[in-house]
Amino acid sequence: MYLICTLWKYKEAVHLALHRIADAVMTDDRAVTPRGFSIDAYIQQGELAYPVSEGSIRLRVLLDSGAALHLHETPLSADQVLTLQKDGRELLQATALDTSELRWWLLGLGSHVEVLEPKELRREFRGIVTRMMKLYR
Numbered sequence: 555m556y557l558i559c560t561l562w563k564y565k566e567a568v569h570l571a572l573h574r575i576a577d578a579v580m581t582d583d584r585a586v587t588p589r590g591f592s593i594d595a596y597i598q599q600g601e602l603a604y605p606v607s608e609g610s611i612r613l614r615v616l617l618d619s620g621a622a623l624h625l626h627e628t629p630l631s632a633d634q635v636l637t638l639q640k641d642g643r644e645l646l647q648a649t650a651l652d653t654s655e656l657r658w659w660l661l662g663l664g665s666h667v668e669v670l671e672p673k674e675l676r677r678e679f680r681g682i683v684t685r686m687m688k689l690y691r
Contacts, residue, residue: 608652
């Protein structure tokens with residue numbers, strides 16, 4: 555759980571992990587919400603997803619049908635397209651924020667997903683899998 559807040563006199567919102575807060579003191583200071591701040595926009599911009607780079611990527615992955623099942627009900631993005639392939643897998647094409655959260659989700663799918671694009675992400679996953687194989691030999 556996170557606390558979305560401003561600190562001291564700064565106007566930019568930040569997020570703090572609640573489990574790291576050891577002590578809190580009540581003050582008479584008035585809370586100030588930054589002009590135009592929207593918690594929904596803050597979350598949608600990926601601020602809690604730990605951005606790897608700015609902006610979004612065009613993601614193309616192949617998923618086992620079981621792994622793709624939840625994406626039919628809960629799309630990854632508004633422009634998501636799922637296409638059934640001849641081998642029974644589904645091709646997911648979507649615009650996604652380039653975040654650690656995206657990588658954790660993909661890694662959590664394990665052997666049920668193959669990253670096709672972007673090529674840099676595919677190379678990154680190849681490196682992760684290679685290092686994992688060395689651990690399990």
